[in-house]
Amino acid sequence: MDKNTLIGLILIGLILSVFTIYNKPSDQNKIEEKDKESSVIEMKDTNDNVSVESITNDTFKKDTINNRPKVKDSIITMENNKLIIDFNTMGGQISSVRLKEFETYKNYAKNDKNIEPLIFFNKGDASNGLILPMIDGSNLNTVDEIFNVKYFDNSTIVFELRKGEKQSIEFSYELKPNKYNLDYSITLNGFEDKLKSNDILFNWSASLRKTERSLSEQRRVSTICFKYKEEGFDWLNEMSDGDLDSEDKVDWISFKQSYFSSFINPKNEFDKAKFIINTYKENHPKEWTHLKDFSTTATINLSNLDNNTYSMDWFFGPNDYELLTSYNDGYDDVLNYGWGIFRWINIYAVQPIFNVLKSTGMGIGIAILILTLIIKFMLMPIQWKMYTSSAKMKILKPEIQAINEKYPDKSDAMKKQMETMSLYRESGASPLSGCIPMLIQMPILLAVFRFFPSTFDLRQKSFLWAEDLSSYDSIATIPNIPFYGDHISLFTLLMAITTLIYSHFNSSQMQQPSQPGMPNMKIIMYFFPIMMIFFFNNYSSGLSYYYFISTLTSILIMILIKKFFVDEDKIKLKMANRKANASINNKKGMKSKFQERLEKMQKAQQEAMMKRNRKK
Numbered sequence: 001m002d003k004n005t006l007i008g009l010i011l012i013g014l015i016l017s018v019f020t021i022y023n024k025p026s027d028q029n030k031i032e033e034k035d036k037e038s039s040v041i042e043m044k045d046t047n048d049n050v051s052v053e054s055i056t057n058d059t060f061k062k063d064t065i066n067n068r069p070k071v072k073d074s075i076i077t078m079e080n081n082k083l084i085i086d087f088n089t090m091g092g093q094i095s096s097v098r099l100k101e102f103e104t105y106k107n108y109a110k111n112d113k114n115i116e117p118l119i120f121f122n123k124g125d126a127s128n129g130l131i132l133p134m135i136d137g138s139n140l141n142t143v144d145e146i147f148n149v150k151y152f153d154n155s156t157i158v159f160e161l162r163k164g165e166k167q168s169i170e171f172s173y174e175l176k177p178n179k180y181n182l183d184y185s186i187t188l189n190g191f192e193d194k195l196k197s198n199d200i201l202f203n204w205s206a207s208l209r210k211t212e213r214s215l216s217e218q219r220r221v222s223t224i225c226f227k228y229k230e231e232g233f234d235w236l237n238e239m240s241d242g243d244l245d246s247e248d249k250v251d252w253i254s255f256k257q258s259y260f261s262s263f264i265n266p267k268n269e270f271d272k273a274k275f276i277i278n279t280y281k282e283n284h285p286k287e288w289t290h291l292k293d294f295s296t297t298a299t300i301n302l303s304n305l306d307n308n309t310y311s312m313d314w315f316f317g318p319n320d321y322e323l324l325t326s327y328n329d330g331y332d333d334v335l336n337y338g339w340g341i342f343r344w345i346n347i348y349a350v351q352p353i354f355n356v357l358k359s360t361g362m363g364i365g366i367a368i369l370i371l372t373l374i375i376k377f378m379l380m381p382i383q384w385k386m387y388t389s390s391a392k393m394k395i396l397k398p399e400i401q402a403i404n405e406k407y408p409d410k411s412d413a414m415k416k417q418m419e420t421m422s423l424y425r426e427s428g429a430s431p432l433s434g435c436i437p438m439l440i441q442m443p444i445l446l447a448v449f450r451f452f453p454s455t456f457d458l459r460q461k462s463f464l465w466a467e468d469l470s471s472y473d474s475i476a477t478i479p480n481i482p483f484y485g486d487h488i489s490l491f492t493l494l495m496a497i498t499t500l501i502y503s504h505f506n507s508s509q510m511q512q513p514s515q516p517g518m519p520n521m522k523i524i525m526y527f528f529p530i531m532m533i534f535f536f537n538n539y540s541s542g543l544s545y546y547y548f549i550s551t552l553t554s555i556l557i558m559i560l561i562k563k564f565f566v567d568e569d570k571i572k573l574k575m576a577n578r579k580a581n582a583s584i585n586n587k588k589g590m591k592s593k594f595q596e597r598l599e600k601m602q603k604a605q606q607e608a609m610m611k612r613n614r615k616k
């Protein structure tokens with residue numbers, strides 16, 4: 001192993017190691033221990049909800065202001081077939097949101113067939129309200145105020161806060177049937193001459209709860225996303241704490257985690273907004289139960305009020321591509337399908353094929369298998385081209401070695417290169433002809449790397465020994481190994497083994513580097529599958545399964561091409577005939593443009609060397 005190969009291996013190892021550290025889930029045993037503590041906290045929250053004064057649908061009807069009952073710090077519940085939402089009279093705000101059709105991984109792993117609604121956030125996790133700058137210099141913060149319930153039925157609740165004889169604030173919430181949406185409107189009455197400015201602040205904050213198997217992986221992809229009115233979609237860095245002041249008017253804001261998101265979408269855009277994300281330090285009470293603290297403060301200009309009312313729409317639901325695209329407002333941009341061409345491939349190629357397969361009712365594991373086969377057979381002409389090119393290079397290997405032995409000195413490097421290029425030209429081979437098809441495949445390879453960990457359809461779908469394709473599969477639990485983890489992923493091992501076999505097939509036809517200082521690519525190709533074991537062990541098993549099937553299919557296609565479609569003897573004969581024709585043309589004085597360029601380059605090099613010798 002030469003120096004450059006060793007340096008290349010070390011650099012690859014360092015890059016993958018750093019990426020693995022960022023992606024490595026936390027110690028599972030420690031998380032489970034903390035989960036026990038969190039379950040106690042959740043039980044306490046539930047008991048708190050029961051202990052407060054209960055309000056039924058019959059308690060409040062359309063009523064006059066005078067005989068309206070006043071209830072302090074009470075929880076009022078509304079639900080449809082999608083959501084269960086608790087409201088608190090303290091602040092007239094949303095207290096908790098539960099999704100009825102989904103459950104956390106912890107409950108899913110019980111395998112008891114009973115769906116316990118997923119808690120998106122619970123009492124004490126979130127708040128929403130207004131901050132009004134009063135003319136006397138004080139600020140009226142609605143979060144600190146007790147609201148009365150003006151109206152309540154199965155789908156609508158109206159909170160009212162009276163300030164003086166003429167001033168009042170109303171928060172109206174309407175839960176849409178069979179939807180993940182909650183209409184939210186703010187009405188200000190009598191504040192025209194009481195406010196210091198025309199700008200009031202809307203504050204929304206939430207601590208989203210852990211819902212998936214790997215807390216660190218879920219935390220790693222959680223962030224605040226938003227859409228500018230002019231510049232479009234943007235987001236805060238997922239990997240660290242941060243804050244940002246908007247540069248433009250804001251169409252909507254989203255608190256996004258791995259598979260669920262909340263959106264606030266005003267009818268008239270926010271004039272500006274500030275976004276803040278805080279992660280939890282060690283020993284924080286929420287360190288093992290919550291993801292991050294999300295907060296946004298948006299500016300509402302009173303000129304945007306319609307009859308003293310400012311309307312917004314809330315969404316609490318899954319990051320399902322078809323669902324998010326149905327809103328026609330760019331909600332699907334929160335899905336991390338990659339950027340540029342990678343996102344284009346996922347949205348316009350991979351996602352449509354996957355949707356068709358899924359619509360047939362087949363299992364997700366089988367759908368991934370068929371999707372993989374479709375993609376591989378679509379790319380079969382490219383693989384054919386790659387194999388044909390490698391076969392030509394294999395045939396030329398003895399002649400290339402002879403050229404290397406003919407010009408061993410560095411001073412003859414130009415002659416060696418020109419003679420090698422002439423050999424490629426005469427035989428119709430090119431070392432780049434195998435690289436270009438590989439480069440064409442790379443965008444698809446990288447696109448699916450983003451697709452499978454992001455698509456909601458893999459969540460809590462089992463296949464073979466993998467109980468959840470959106471998370472890692474585990475066939476054995478082991479003592480924690482640095483950079484590897486505390487479990488063994490079989491799909492990752494199968495992927496690494498097939499990649500190693502595929503590398504062996506390719507390396508048998510790969511040329512050793514003829515240029516001094518070039519790293520040995522064979523060693524790097526064998527080293528890469530070993531690094532994949534460490535990198536993918538904690539990743540989505542659906543992704544590892546895809547790469548395993550994809551590589552296995554590539555091996556089978558390569559064997560079929562070699563055995564039934566590509567005759568190396570015919571290729572060898574064709575190359576020999578081409579070289580013979582080129583030799584005849586040379587004797588007749590007929591030179592190709594390529595040969596003329598080579599001769600000019602050689603002549604220019606000789607003249608340059610002669611000038612240098614004269615100076616000496």
